[in-house]
Amino acid sequence: MNNKVIALVGGSGQLGRLVADEILALPDTRLRLLVRPGSRDKVADLEARGVQIVEGALSAGAEQSLAAFCAGATTVISAVQGGPDVIIDAQVALLRAARDAGVRRFIPSDFSLDLFRVAKGQIVSSDARRAFAGIAEAAAGDVEVVHVLNGQFLDRRVLFGFIRVIDPATRTAYVWGDGEVPMDFTTYADTARYTAAAAVDDNPIGGVLGVAGDTLTFHELVRAYEKASGKTLRIERLGSMEDLDARIAGLYGADPANLHAYLPLMYYRAQLNGTGRIDPIRNDRYPAITPTTVEQYVTGEGL
Numbered sequence: 507m508n509n510k511v512i513a514l515v516g517g518s519g520q521l522g523r524l525v526a527d528e529i530l531a532l533p534d535t536r537l538r539l540l541v542r543p544g545s546r547d548k549v550a551d552l553e554a555r556g557v558q559i560v561e562g563a564l565s566a567g568a569e570q571s572l573a574a575f576c577a578g579a580t581t582v583i584s585a586v587q588g589g590p591d592v593i594i595d596a597q598v599a600l601l602r603a604a605r606d607a608g609v610r611r612f613i614p615s616d617f618s619l620d621l622f623r624v625a626k627g628q629i630v631s632s633d634a635r636r637a638f639a640g641i642a643e644a645a646a647g648d649v650e651v652v653h654v655l656n657g658q659f660l661d662r663r664v665l666f667g668f669i670r671v672i673d674p675a676t677r678t679a680y681v682w683g684d685g686e687v688p689m690d691f692t693t694y695a696d697t698a699r700y701t702a703a704a705a706v707d708d709n710p711i712g713g714v715l716g717v718a719g720d721t722l723t724f725h726e727l728v729r730a731y732e733k734a735s736g737k738t739l740r741i742e743r744l745g746s747m748e749d750l751d752a753r754i755a756g757l758y759g760a761d762p763a764n765l766h767a768y769l770p771l772m773y774y775r776a777q778l779n780g781t782g783r784i785d786p787i788r789n790d791r792y793p794a795i796t797p798t799t800v801e802q803y804v805t806g807e808g809l
């Protein structure tokens with residue numbers, strides 16, 4: 507009795523793919539994907555497993571063309587990535603289409619540290635997500651908008667890559683300030699599990715679902731890595747928090763379009779100064795999920 511339909515945008519992406527897998531593992535649930543025509547090959551295996559594919563794209567003003575995608579869905583999930591045109595304008599069109607179709611819940615593409623506590627300008631990509639959230643408050647109607655917040659992805663490509671708190675290749679850990687503030691980390695897979703659980707939750711969740719696989723200060727993170735890997739890290743202190751502000755301002759001022767130069771530092775700053783900390787962490791709403799800790803991740807990945 508497949509009585510819930512979950513409509514997912516971004517199923518061809520890194521997080522969205524894992525959300526799709528989790529939804530498929532749920533009983534009494536069907537999955538529908540919105541996929542850009544050129545990306546259909548990426549989800550061919552999902553299609554072969556019976557997932558309904560709707561070809562299309564999110565864009566500003568696309569409410570009409572998104573109506574069929576949203577029709578009959580219990581929850582719409584967005585796991586898209588992009589600039590303000592996608593995160594604000596296109597997601598607003600999707601939310602309006604969901605509302606008009608009588609969808610019960612909408613999970614936008616947040617999946618970050620607590621972007622609601624981070625001041626404007628501190629993380630440019632969080633500004634767009636907060637702008638979406640503000641519009642959504644007025645536009646959602648009866649749709650429950652749930653922001654899933656998971657801290658930083660506990661992943662080779664993020665903690666050990668994009669943000670590069672730890673570089674396993676050079677056995678170096680990088681910090682600004684004293685590194686004494688707790689920071690939240692969650693794997694992609696666990697974030698996908700919580701998102702899928704929220705998508706089929708029969709009860710109201712409230713506007714924010716904060717989750718975390720582990721919460722550690724920089725120094726605890728280093729110790730967890732060292733314990734799990736058996737390797738010793740060299741700690742490189744890059745400067746004070748004021749130095750970090752100046753570094754970000756300098757990079758941003760030099761080339762605002764070069765997001766990759768300063769965005770990782772913006773995220774790391776909000777963790778190091780605690781403004782992005784997730785509180786409350788609500789893992790216990792879904793006790794069947796036991797999220798991965800840093801030690802477990804490092805051991806499992808052989809980092």
Ligand SMILES: NC(=O)c1ccc[n+]([C@@H]2O[C@H](COP(=O)([O-])OP(=O)(O)OC[C@H]3O[C@@H](n4cnc5c(N)ncnc54)[C@H](OP(=O)(O)O)[C@@H]3O)[C@@H](O)[C@H]2O)c1
Pocket residue numbers: 515516517518519520521522540541542544545548562563564565585586587588592596615616617618619656657658659664
């Ligand atoms: N907390 C963290 O540490 C952290 C780190 C990384 C990412 N994130 C967040 O996680 C979320 C997902 O990121 P990701 O890394 O999984 O992204 P990703 O791999 O780049 O995937 C993005 C997905 O969105 C789809 N998409 C983009 N624009 C679209 C549009 N206009 N219409 C329809 N589909 C569109 C892409 O489709 P195509 O396949 O057609 O391109 C793809 O499926 C984002 O909110 C991101 O900010 C958080």
